[in-house]
Amino acid sequence: xxxxxxxxxxxxxxxxxxxxxxxxxxxxxxxxxxxxxxxxxxxxxxxxxxxxxxxxxxxxxxxxxxxxxxxxxxxxxxxxxxxxxxxxxxxxxxxxxxxxxxxxxxxxxxxxxxxxxxxxxxxxxxxxxxxxxxxxxxx
Amino acid sequence: xxxxxxxxxxxxxxxxxxxxxxxxxxxxxxxxxxxxxxxxxxxxxxxxxxxxxxxxxxxxxxxxxxxxxxxxxxxxxxxxxxxxxxxxxxxxxxxxxxxxxxxxxxxxxxxxxxxxxxxxxxxxxxxxxxxxxxxxxxxxxxxxxxxxxxxxxxxxxxxxxxxxxxxxxxxxxxxxxxxxxxxxxxxxxxxxxxxxxxxxxxxxxxxxxxxxxxxxxxxxxxxxxxxxxxxxxxxxxxxxxxxxxxxxxxxxxxxxxxxxxxxxxxxxxxxxxxxxxxxxxxxxxxxxxxxxxxxxxxxxxxxxxx
Numbered sequence: 495x496x497x498x499x500x501x502x503x504x505x506x507x508x509x510x511x512x513x514x515x516x517x518x519x520x521x522x523x524x525x526x527x528x529x530x531x532x533x534x535x536x537x538x539x540x541x542x543x544x545x546x547x548x549x550x551x552x553x554x555x556x557x558x559x560x561x562x563x564x565x566x567x568x569x570x571x572x573x574x575x576x577x578x579x580x581x582x583x584x585x586x587x588x589x590x591x592x593x594x595x596x597x598x599x600x601x602x603x604x605x606x607x608x609x610x611x612x613x614x615x616x617x618x619x620x621x622x623x624x625x626x627x628x629x630x631x632x633x
Numbered sequence: 634x635x636x637x638x639x640x641x642x643x644x645x646x647x648x649x650x651x652x653x654x655x656x657x658x659x660x661x662x663x664x665x666x667x668x669x670x671x672x673x674x675x676x677x678x679x680x681x682x683x684x685x686x687x688x689x690x691x692x693x694x695x696x697x698x699x700x701x702x703x704x705x706x707x708x709x710x711x712x713x714x715x716x717x718x719x720x721x722x723x724x725x726x727x728x729x730x731x732x733x734x735x736x737x738x739x740x741x742x743x744x745x746x747x748x749x750x751x752x753x754x755x756x757x758x759x760x761x762x763x764x765x766x767x768x769x770x771x772x773x774x775x776x777x778x779x780x781x782x783x784x785x786x787x788x789x790x791x792x793x794x795x796x797x798x799x800x801x802x803x804x805x806x807x808x809x810x811x812x813x814x815x816x817x818x819x820x821x822x823x824x825x826x827x828x829x830x831x832x833x834x835x836x837x838x839x840x841x842x843x844x845x846x847x848x849x850x851x852x853x854x855x856x857x858x859x860x861x862x863x864x865x866x867x868x869x870x871x872x873x874x875x876x877x878x879x880x881x882x883x884x885x886x887x888x889x890x891x892x893x894x895x896x897x898x899x900x901x902x903x904x905x906x907x908x909x910x911x912x913x914x915x916x917x918x919x920x921x922x923x924x925x926x927x928x929x930x931x932x933x934x935x936x937x938x939x
């Protein structure tokens with residue numbers, strides 16, 4: 495399978511198989527008009543198989559979303575067909591309106607205008623808790 | 634602006650300062666009777682409470698201040714659909730400090746993000762109740778004289794009991810604390826408390842079901858009520874509600890200086906025949922609650938004035 499290289503944009507590599515579509519949806523990539531490729535179950539030396547997303551446009555990427563879904567992905571920043579930066583997003587400290595609190599007793603269930611904010615409380619177990627009611631998020 | 638939403642908002646040093654002030658209030662009440670002169674405390678109680686609301690009101694009055702507020706959601710603007718955020722902004726125009734009890738978890742946090750005066754959480758659903766924890770800590774200090782090297786038994790509903798969760802978190806900051814967690818299987822403490830507090834800090838604890846088997850080891854026995862309002866299934870409540878009833882017979886093997894605590898209200902989990910036992914501390918606990926709330930109001934008003 496051949497997918498063209500991109501000129502200016504991003505290659506999100508080393509995505510755990512199955513997380514590609516999740517990242518695509520959470521980043522809102524379906525709203526973009528530029529060429530986007532999602533490659534699922536690509537062969538990988540280090541991971542066996544992986545997902546890859548290529549975005550051929552210099553868009554604003556929400557690294558908090560990437561870090562929450564899959565902090566070990568590699569983000570390659572492409573300018574003029576060359577990789578100019580490469581990083582792992584890591585776990586974000588705070589998530590704003592990325593996940594919704596599922597606790598029926600939480601104030602966010604009745605006050606619709608409130609932002610849903612989660613903070614990282616246990617880095618080793620990757621636990622995020624709602625700042626209002628402290629309920630853990632579920633991926 | 635300083636608020637009290639959860640007990641972890643206070644450092645160990647600040648808690649000890651509050652307790653020291655409360656002890657001084659007990660010893661020298663007249664010294665404090667003008668501390669809040671000219672100040673107003675708003676009590677915003679969206680769900681019924683007798684003890685906590687009156688404790689706050691009594692505390693403010695003894696500091697020389699005034700109180701205003703409402704005691705049920707139906708008599709507030711919430712009945713017209715006003716948000717907690719807007720209520721907090723409005724009340725900030727009328728009062729110097731506000732106390733909120735709300736049935737939704739996190740409501741006082743929302744108030745604190747929008748108020749321009751200090752907000753005190755007086756209980757938000759099954760979540761936090763930090764002034765109960767301060768009350769419990771002052772009771773332990775007054776009755777046992779220390780916070781370290783204590784075997785603390787917590788008995789009853791350890792799953793939904795917010796006072797239990799906060800007390801475990803608060804006492805886990807001290808050394809030599811050993812918890813005995815007495816509950817039926819269905820009402821054991823949540824896993825996250827074990828993971829993020831007890832195991833994370835290496836605090837020894839045991840989970841048991843038989844109160845009588847362990848009562849002789851305890852320095853403190855904290856009894857709780859099985860709360861009907863926390864159950865979705867009434868059959869489960871009926872099955873579990875009478876599982877632990879403390880009677881004089883069960884106290885036979887307890888230490889002479891055991892301190893029996895309860896956040897109240899009690900239903901039947903402590904026999905009334907124990908009330909006259911010198912080890913029964915739960916009514917003194919209510920009184921201590923007023924003194925620690927006086928110390929807290931004083932601290933937050935002073936910080937707001939800075």
